[in-house]
Amino acid sequence: MFELExxxxxxxxxxxxxxGHAFKASSSSDAITRDWYIYRAYVHTDPSVVLNEIGRDAPLGLISVKLLAAYCQSSDNWEGVLGTIKAWLDKGEIIGNPLAEVVIATILYKAGRFEDAxxxxxxxxxxxxxxxxxxxxLSMHRFDYAAKEVKQMQAIKDDAVATQLATAWLCLHDKGKYEEAAYIYQDIIEKYGSTVSLLNGLGVAYMSIGQFDKAEKILLDALVQDNKSDLxxxxxxxxxxxLDKPYDKIKRDLASIMSTSPSNPWTLNLKKADENFDLLAKKFRT
Known part of the structure; x- marks a missing residue:
């Protein structure tokens, strides 16, 4: 299960x-956990597999993954998914189900409902x-609480990947520890290989340090791995x-992101900023 996780x-x-497909489960619990990881991977690669294969009689942990797939597939599904989650929470259906809790909290996090998560x-x-x-x-700007949580994770298992990643995220929010974040990402990459997620983390760390040339090289490597990655x-x-790249190129890249990913949080924030600017400009003109 370690390699799968x-x-x-x-x-x-x-x-x-x-x-996951090669993993031989020794118990029904292990089988559910294995499938939980498999279907969450499909959310990122082919959500239709999740939507088609997980039925109503599946364990709650897997049905929650189906909700995640629906949420990620289209913004048209957001209201329905969040309505289902509200009903579950009102009935206390996911209490004591750690698999469902993580996935439901993930959906709420994506929806910006931090307190509910x-x-x-x-x-x-x-x-x-x-x-x-x-x-x-960190999203709520509560660095103190995040630091406390990381400390608890380190006490449980300091060398766990989840702990290392959480430590890197914390370092990226601490001006004096950007280099430590870069070191953590490099170490994980050396141990387990590079991924788009890890390369972006490393790229952000180098941006924070001010090494934009190095950050660009790393991010271009990430783009080779997945040329559709919004991140x-x-x-x-x-x-x-x-790096003072030509404005036309930046404008073209922005237009591409806004066209292919209109529901991306970054895109939505950019649109909101543009709308606010237009409103202010209109006030000054009148």
């Missing part, structure tokens, strides 16, 4: 599928659940600004 956490979804994870014991808490606290493209736009 590790491959998923670092974003190597094809390896997750390969390992925190409530779902209030009793989480898993390192992945705790790492999600770190992301939530890579948005980070490259940021790098391009700092």
């Amino acid at each position: 590790t491959s998923f956490l670092i974003g190597n979804y094809q390896a997750t599928l390969n390992i 925190l409530r779902v994870l209030s009793d989480t014991k898993s390192l992945e659940g705790r790492s999600l808490l770190v992301q939530l606290y 890579t493209k948005t980070n490259l736009v940021v790098v391009s600004h700092h």
Whole structure:
């Protein structure tokens, strides 16, 4: 199970599928956990597999993955998915189900419902659940709570990938520890291989240090691995600004991101900023 978990956490979804399909479960619990990782990998590679294969009689942990797939597939599904989650939470259906808790909290995190996600994870014991808490606290600008959670994770298992990733995220929010974040990402890459997620983390670390040339090289490597990655493209736009790339290229890249990923949080924030600017400009003109 270690290899399966590790491959998923670092974003190597094809390896997750390969390992998962070859994994021989020794118990029904292990089988559910194996399928939980497999289907979450399919959310990133082919959500239709999840939507087609997971039925109503599946364990709750797997049905929650189906909700995640639906949420990620189209913004048209957001209202329905969040409505289902509300009904589950009102009935207390996911209490004591660590697999469902992590996935439901992930959906709520994506939806920007941070406080609801925190409530779902209030009793989480898993390192992945705790790492999600770190992301939530950082998104809420509660560095102190995030640092406390990372410290607890380190006490449980310092060398676990979930702990290392959470530590790197924390370092990226601490001006004096950007280099430590880069070191952590490099170490994980050396141990388990590079992925788009890890390369973006490393690229952001180098951007934070001010080494934009190095960040660009790393992000271009990530783009080779997946030329459709919104995360890579948005980070490259940021790098391009700092490297004074031609405005036409930056404008073209922005247009591409906004066209192919209109529901991406970064795209939505950019649209909102543009709308606010237009409103202010209109006030000054009148």
